[in-house]
């Protein structure tokens with residue numbers, strides 16, 4: 001049989017582009033298909049309206065979320081989420097691979113243990129950190145989170161004075177703050193006030209688009225098509241081979257390709273949508289959508305901190321990862337956030353007069369506590385009658401209870417560094433889906449998982465999934481590094497097979 005490529009990859013985000021670059025580096029011919037455009041040259045790097053209000057670099061589809069049409073903050077340009085992310089690339093805890101140890105009967109027994117161990121993924125974490133130039137401090141205490149045994153490849157940015165205070169004040173009270181491991185090259189970073197959510201103007205924040213560019217520069221056999229949407233996969237009548245059908249969104253033309261292997265990496269929403277449109281029938285496709293629940297507390301300081309004008313997302317706390325002595329429930333990591341720009345601040349607090357809002361922006365520091373949300377089959381991506389995505393999602397009571405317990409911890413951390421007042425919101429946004437995952441989970445058995453331990457579809461041996469959809473549980477950290485490491489692991493299997 002004639003093949004156009006060894007491998008076709010759908011989606012150029014954390015999983016897809018990493019997988020494509022890894023296969024191309026191993027000498028395989030690769031076609032990478034991306035629905036979005038390359039970074040639009042006419043878009044000024046820190047134009048808050050274009051980036052975050054008009055959502056220009058984000059996915060341009062409207063998604064029906066619980067009955068309301070929404071544009072979601074999911075990466076919609078070359079590089080997917082990694083062209084816009086905060087770059088905090090943390091390793092999880094080894095125990096995250098055995099969620100039954102802390103959730104017990106709250107989750108099905110079939111997912112008490114992931115089908116692979118942390119040790120199996122460990123070498124790929126090291127490789128992922130090297131490829132993304134992760135910068136952190138090896139002498140920090142990350143426990144219970146894992147850390148690279150050989151140290152971080154990059155040199156971290158100097159700490160903002162407010163973060164120095166935050167760390168020192170909390171260390172003296174027995175907490176273990178660490179400098180967030182970031183995929184940011186400190187020698188090229190401008191330390192902008194606006195970083196996560198925006199495209200990086202200098203390329204200091206490593207994205208998977210850069211992996212693709214450097215693979216092409218090296219003359220490897222990697223072809224990229226942008227502004228094309230993979231519409232479906234189907235079996236060719238007669239040969240039974242899998243074919244992929246691609247719509248050119250600029251010309252409207254359709255093209256078909258045939259490859260030995262396919263890697264689907266269109267994001268937790270996009271990959272399920274593609275498989276549903278293709279008529280794949282596993283009952284778990286699209287189910288167990290997760291995206292973390294964020295506990296956000298904003299500390300207000302009596303004097304201007306100037307955190308709004310420079311880079312401050314630098315500190316993490318692992319202390320409440322598995323809960324506290326009084327509340328022994330898995331929660332997640334705590335990390336500092338950048339200060340929202342004037343337009344996003346107006347969106348979050350529409351009734352506050354602009355002058356007051358600006359006064360506050362100069363005196364705040366936000367902290368985010370991640371809550372690992374439980375997988376729930378009722379939270380799912382489905383296909384609307386018009387072929388467009390529908391998302392049904394509700395947090396469980398247990399998710400909300402854990403967030404309630406996290407918030408006072410955040411306020412305490414901020415108070416120790418001098419914050420006097422605190423703001424927090426009870427509502428949660430369904431637009432901010434940065435950490436979406438879980439809709440095509442991997443496992444040992446097709447009765448409880450869509451993918452096998454190698455992330456190959458049980459029912460379709462030439463189709464793999466290498467984005468965040470494979471995660472059976474959402475981890476208490478940003479999923480980026482684990483998605484990248486897993487894509488490298490799967491690439492190793494596929495290259496070996498080819």
Ligand SMILES: Cc1cc2nc3c(=O)[nH]c(=O)nc-3n(C[C@H](O)[C@H](O)[C@H](O)COP(=O)(O)OP(=O)(O)OC[C@H]3O[C@@H](n4cnc5c(N)ncnc54)[C@H](O)[C@@H]3O)c2cc1C
Nearest residue numbers: 011013015035080081085086088230266270467468478480
């Ligand atoms: C603002 C923001 C901040 C974040 N900060 C962090 C952080 O600090 N740390 C962290 O770990 N994580 C962070 N994340 C999350 C991280 O970026 C994602 O977890 C990661 O990028 C997900 O990788 P993925 O491969 O699953 O999908 P994505 O990166 O979302 O890539 C999917 C790609 O597929 C494309 N696509 C979709 N459908 C099709 C189709 N039919 N045909 C062709 N292409 C298609 C999309 O356009 C997209 O480019 C952040 C995300 C955002 C948006």
Ligand code: SF4
Nearest residue numbers: 189190192195200205
């Ligand atoms: S702060 Fe650094 S990494 Fe972030 S957008 Fe600015 S230059 Fe890029």
